[in-house]
Amino acid sequence: MMSWMKCCVFPLVLLCMWQLQEGAHACSCLLTHPQTQFCQSDVVIRAKVVAKKAGDGKFNNVKYDIKHITTIKGPKIPFYTLYTASNSAACGVTLTEGVEYLIKGQMRSDGSLHVSSCNYPVPWKSSHKILVERYLMGCDCKITRCDSVPCGISGPTECLWTDQLTDNSVKVEQDKQSACIKRSDGSCAWYQEAASPKKY
Known part of the structure; x- marks a missing residue:
């Protein structure tokens, strides 16, 4: 009986603890109006996604090469890359190459641009x-x-x-x-x- 407890119950407990820990780190965003997201963002730009690349290890993220079309809010400098988390559980976003987006993001102290699902980039529309x-x-x-x-x-x-x-x-x-x-x-x-x- 004890051997069965050791070989079966203990791994199940570990699995449950792991699932709880994973859930605790799942992405969670407050539901906010797009205008609030806009106003709280450091940078808002119109840009076209050129390519998706693996992160450089510095941020442990995914990197997108972008073609900067125009700055709507924030510093008047061109951005050529943006970073996002590597998976949706960490609030990462998936962008499509060749598509123009309205991108709202935060600028880090080193000048890099970061976006998340909490201020999700949306395909650019004339409206x-x-x-x-x-x-x-x-x-x-x-x-x-x-x-x-x-x-x-x-x-x-x-x-x-x-x-x-x-x-x-x-x-x-x-x-x-x-x-x-x-x-x-x-x-x-x-x-x-x-x-x-x-x-x-």
Whole structure:
């Protein structure tokens, strides 16, 4: 009986502990509006993925060579590479060669650009021209997520994000078509109307 316990139960306990440890290190991101991701990013660029390469060992990451098209937010320097974690459990992202992306990321002290699934790069669309212009106008505003009613805002510089409500009466998807911007009176409000975008 004791030998069976040693040969079977102990390995099972180790396996369970390993699974718990793996789960503890799984990627976890707060659900945030794309504008919040935009405003909290050090760098926002439009870029085309050229090639995927193994990391150089310094970051233990995957490296993507990119063709920098334009800088939307951040230092006005070209980026030729970006780094991401090597797997999704560590918040790594998988990008497709030949595709242009709207990339939001953080810049390390050595100047390298890092992206994660918490600010996931999305394929570039013409509609982003309007949205990123509006996002730039709204970084002084706060977007408050509403998961269940009743919910409200604590001040005039907040916009209520209601996409998560099951009985959402707002027809426009705020995470895809809206930006929370500051108005002339200092308050913030959702903006959906198309405008002449800047040339990005």
